[in-house]
Amino acid sequence: MYILGVDGGGTKTKAFLFHKTKGFLWETEAEASNPHSTSYTHSTKVVSQIIDKAYASNHLSENADLSLGLGIAGLGRKEDQRKWLECFQETSSYGHSLNEIVIENDGAIALYSETYGEDGIVSICGTGAVTLGIHQTKTDRVGGWGHVIGGDPGSGYDLGSQALIAVFNQLDGLGPKTALTNLILNGEGLHQIEELIPIIYQHFEKQRVAAFAKYVFQAVDLEDDIAIKITQKAAKQIANRGKILFERLFQTMERDVPFILAGGIFQNDFIVKKVKDELTLTPSLKVLKSQNSPVIGSIVLVLKQQGYSPEEIKKMLINRGKEVQ
Numbered sequence: 001m002y003i004l005g006v007d008g009g010g011t012k013t014k015a016f017l018f019h020k021t022k023g024f025l026w027e028t029e030a031e032a033s034n035p036h037s038t039s040y041t042h043s044t045k046v047v048s049q050i051i052d053k054a055y056a057s058n059h060l061s062e063n064a065d066l067s068l069g070l071g072i073a074g075l076g077r078k079e080d081q082r083k084w085l086e087c088f089q090e091t092s093s094y095g096h097s098l099n100e101i102v103i104e105n106d107g108a109i110a111l112y113s114e115t116y117g118e119d120g121i122v123s124i125c126g127t128g129a130v131t132l133g134i135h136q137t138k139t140d141r142v143g144g145w146g147h148v149i150g151g152d153p154g155s156g157y158d159l160g161s162q163a164l165i166a167v168f169n170q171l172d173g174l175g176p177k178t179a180l181t182n183l184i185l186n187g188e189g190l191h192q193i194e195e196l197i198p199i200i201y202q203h204f205e206k207q208r209v210a211a212f213a214k215y216v217f218q219a220v221d222l223e224d225d226i227a228i229k230i231t232q233k234a235a236k237q238i239a240n241r242g243k244i245l246f247e248r249l250f251q252t253m254e255r256d257v258p259f260i261l262a263g264g265i266f267q268n269d270f271i272v273k274k275v276k277d278e279l280t281l282t283p284s285l286k287v288l289k290s291q292n293s294p295v296i297g298s299i300v301l302v303l304k305q306q307g308y309s310p311e312e313i314k315k316m317l318i319n320r321g322k323e324v325q
């Protein structure tokens with residue numbers, strides 16, 4: 001029994017092919033498949049082409065029993081998941097031939113890649129940021145409304161724009177001196193801070209602003225007060241969002257609830273530690289830095305649907321040829 005797990009993002013799509021007894025067999029990458037930033041037809045086409053490639057890889061025979069687990073960005077609502085499935089059934093030759101198709105959004109697979117299907121909360125801080133919680137049949141979120149609405153606290157965009165504000169504040173005499181100024185000048189190969197203006201505004205891309213987040217962490221290493229404050233504020237906002245979802249979804253829970261920190265920003269251990277510090281008074285929330293690829297979570301979706309417990313799923317997935325804990 002084969003499972004193709006797919007992590008469909010706004011910049012790329014990743015997939016793993018897994019077999020219950022043989023383990024991880026094959027992986028591939030394709031273009032973006034978020035249906036809102038591309039289209040439903042494009043998104044289903046990307047997935048269909050990945051299935052073509054999986055068959056062409058020689059790991060699947062024609063009559064193999066294949067299930068599909070999909071974690072696709074932008075598919076948080078049941079209506080959108082239904083719409084995606086209808087589009088896939090109409091446009092793909094695999095629309096009606098697969099064993100099972102389980103669809104969730106990319107947040108759910110980021111959570112399940114660490115909990116193996118157990119309920120919990122996940123904060124994803126990449127270019128943007130969103131916090132998502134799942135408890136039994138309930139799913140809830142805080143934030144993730146994009147950089148214009150609230151600035152996605154804790155995201156690369158948030159940290160990058162705070163760094164830019166700090167250096168322009170120093171330039172204007174509105175704020176204190178910060179190591180960020182020299183780090184950005186040297187890192188970007190500039191002579192003057194004003195040279196940043198065309199870089200930022202001429203072809204505005206939030207990824208470009210998010211790329212400045214690295215200077216915040218470099219300045220933290222230099223013990224720069226401003227950078228430490230920026231990171232502390234972000235950590236507080238990330239922790240606060242986790243607490244809000246904990247109260248909304250898990251208040252009556254007897255056992256600990258996992259709070260997974262996923263996305264590029266949490267590759268920095270200082271911000272992970274600061275989030276943990278913020279939650280010392282909420283001991284039921286167990287903070288864990290994500291270690292596994294979210295694609296693992298899309299395989300978990302199928303195994304969970306088939307009735308396996310988190311313990312059984314963990315046993316099935318660990319040490320099976322992928323970087324699973």
Ligand SMILES: Nc1ncnc2c1ncn2[C@@H]1O[C@H](COP(=O)(O)OP(=O)(O)OP(=O)(O)O)[C@@H](O)[C@H]1O
Nearest residue numbers: 126127128156157210211213214263264265267268
């Ligand atoms: N080692 C690192 N330490 C801290 N931050 C990092 C590191 N590497 C990358 N980042 C930051 O992570 C962010 C990108 O993260 P990621 O690749 O998870 O985002 P994405 O998938 O493009 O975005 P999104 O999840 O919002 O769609 C960037 O802001 C980048 O500056």
